[in-house]
Amino acid sequence: MVFHARPPLSPRFRRWSVAVLAAALLLPPSAGTRAQSGVNLPSLGDGAGMSIAAERRLGDSIARDIYRDPDYLDDPVLVDYLQTLWQPLLGAARARGDVPPELSDRLAWQLLISRDKRVNAFALPGGYLGVHLGLVAATESSAELASVLAHELSHVSQRHIARMLTKQDQAAPWLMGAMILGVLAARANVDVANAAIAGSQAVAIQNQLNFSRDMEREADRVGFGVLTGAGFEPLGFVTMFEKLQQAARLNDDGSFPYLRSHPLTSERMADMRARVPLADAPLAGPRVGAPVTGPAATPPKALHSLMAARARVLSENGPDRQRAWLQAGQAPNAAPAAQYAAALSAHRLGQSAQALSIARQGRAAAAPGTQDAWALLQLEILVGPNARALNDASLATLRDQALAGSTRADLLFGAQAALASQGALAGAAARLQAWVVAQPKDAQAWQTLSRVQAALGQRLRSVRSEAEARAAQMDYGGALDRLRAAQMLPAAERNADPMELAIVDVRRREVEELLRDSARQE
Numbered sequence: 001m002v003f004h005a006r007p008p009l010s011p012r013f014r015r016w017s018v019a020v021l022a023a024a025l026l027l028p029p030s031a032g033t034r035a036q037s038g039v040n041l042p043s044l045g046d047g048a049g050m051s052i053a054a055e056r057r058l059g060d061s062i063a064r065d066i067y068r069d070p071d072y073l074d075d076p077v078l079v080d081y082l083q084t085l086w087q088p089l090l091g092a093a094r095a096r097g098d099v100p101p102e103l104s105d106r107l108a109w110q111l112l113i114s115r116d117k118r119v120n121a122f123a124l125p126g127g128y129l130g131v132h133l134g135l136v137a138a139t140e141s142s143a144e145l146a147s148v149l150a151h152e153l154s155h156v157s158q159r160h161i162a163r164m165l166t167k168q169d170q171a172a173p174w175l176m177g178a179m180i181l182g183v184l185a186a187r188a189n190v191d192v193a194n195a196a197i198a199g200s201q202a203v204a205i206q207n208q209l210n211f212s213r214d215m216e217r218e219a220d221r222v223g224f225g226v227l228t229g230a231g232f233e234p235l236g237f238v239t240m241f242e243k244l245q246q247a248a249r250l251n252d253d254g255s256f257p258y259l260r261s262h263p264l265t266s267e268r269m270a271d272m273r274a275r276v277p278l279a280d281a282p283l284a285g286p287r288v289g290a291p292v293t294g295p296a297a298t299p300p301k302a303l304h305s306l307m308a309a310r311a312r313v314l315s316e317n318g319p320d321r322q323r324a325w326l327q328a329g330q331a332p333n334a335a336p337a338a339q340y341a342a343a344l345s346a347h348r349l350g351q352s353a354q355a356l357s358i359a360r361q362g363r364a365a366a367a368p369g370t371q372d373a374w375a376l377l378q379l380e381i382l383v384g385p386n387a388r389a390l391n392d393a394s395l396a397t398l399r400d401q402a403l404a405g406s407t408r409a410d411l412l413f414g415a416q417a418a419l420a421s422q423g424a425l426a427g428a429a430a431r432l433q434a435w436v437v438a439q440p441k442d443a444q445a446w447q448t449l450s451r452v453q454a455a456l457g458q459r460l461r462s463v464r465s466e467a468e469a470r471a472a473q474m475d476y477g478g479a480l481d482r483l484r485a486a487q488m489l490p491a492a493e494r495n496a497d498p499m500e501l502a503i504v505d506v507r508r509r510e511v512e513e514l515l516r517d518s519a520r521q522e
């Protein structure tokens with residue numbers, strides 16, 4: 001596809017596009033990328049393109065802006081759920097050799113959730129993947145959702161973005177600019193994006209990153225192997241295709257941006273249907289005897305419907321819809337997903353007592369595999385600002401259970417419960433501290449740790465943790481401000497913790513260096 005004219009750009013867009021243009025024009029010579037990296041790129045002939053390092057840098061700069069976008073959502077429950085799909089897919093892709101060690105180590109392989117209610121997912125440079133809540137809400141099984149993730153993962157593993165950014169390709173900078181505009185346009189609260197859509201470039205913008213048909217075919221083929229290799233039901237690919245096709249027939253009002261970047265040709269559909277019987281053949285990869293990625297690891301349908309309900313509620317800010325869900329979930333014989341949506345809607349409407357009562361009913365009748373999701377919902381309601389007045393005795397019990405749990409959502413809600421109840425704070429701090437040692441890029445964990453440390457009266461540590469939360473999202477200026485503030489604390493507070501003070505000094509130098517590096521690249 002060719003982009004004839006320049007779409008209207010706001011200063012923010014212009015800044016992005018200029019950075020992207022610079023990155024695209026300053027590519028290393030097209031020869032040698034493949035040889036240097038040693039990455040094995042099957043089937044598509046021309047492997048030359050952007051280096052892995054350059055692609056990652058470009059991806060990081062896009063991710064940095066997404067982190068600041070009001071539609072970016074780090075919901076602990078949905079992040080954990082998506083990870084239970086994403087990690088087995090990534091594991092299968094590695095085991096199959098689709099993701100060689102160098103790509104595995106140097107790309108981000110990170111999902112970024114957007115509140116957007118339209119059905120979409122997209123691969124970004126550097127191994128970042130955008131996932132709309134609308135996609136999660138529209139899927140009926142984990143296999144359907146995983147099939148889209150597997151397809152997008154394969155665009156990354158086959159280095160389709162780098163291949164599009166070859167130096168010779170005159171269209172490449174525009175493709176890149178259009179893709180990024182598309183990413184922005186795909187997010188609801190960006191006025192400029194809406195203005196851009198209204199313009200004559202609507203089609204170009206909506207197309208996002210327009211991969212070639214060969215690339216789409218390859219992402220289908222590799223993605224299908226990854227999906228089945230991870231132990232997901234192969235039919236997920238087909239039912240997802242059918243769902244999208246049906247949506248395409250019914251309406252094309254822009255609520256399915258995924259369809260624009262992935263036109264469903266009958267050839268693709270037929271190809272996917274033909275693959276299903278093959279899924280049990282040895283071709284499908286390490287499906288048998290791989291406990292971590294085996295079929296047993298795929299989440300039960302009952303859990304998926306709760307998560308889809310959660311995505312639906314979190315993508316909606318209008319109180320009218322929330323009230324409607326609240327009412328529907330209280331009907332006799334309401335399905336568990338409707339009850340979950342009702343409890344979460346009541347919570348978001350500030351009606352804590354009602355939210356808690358519905359969540360308790362749901363938990364009492366919870367299907368296998370969904371107990372933890374209901375318990376977490378109860379805890380989430382109890383740590384909300386309106387629940388304090390309830391003075392509910394179950395807060396301490398649920399807090400201690402969560403702090404003894406193993407998931408990130410357990411840890412984050414457990415710590416919030418420690419703050420809300422002013423109890424078990426030291427235990428929460430110790431667990432968060434251990435977590436951020438293993439996951440230093442977890443901004444929300446650092447932020448929560450900062451609050452817990454403040455509650456414990458550890459001001460120096462609290463300010464440093466806040467700095468780390470900024471650094472984790474590549475806001476090095478914000479991180480530096482806080483590290484300097486930590487060094488300016490009253491002497492009594494600084495000197496009470498000489499070890500931490502030494503760490504602050506080391507981190508300040510490191511962050512200054514990172515800030516210089518990122519200034520050089522812009």
Ligand SMILES: [Zn+2]
Pocket residue numbers: 151155211216219261262
């Ligand atoms: Zn695709």
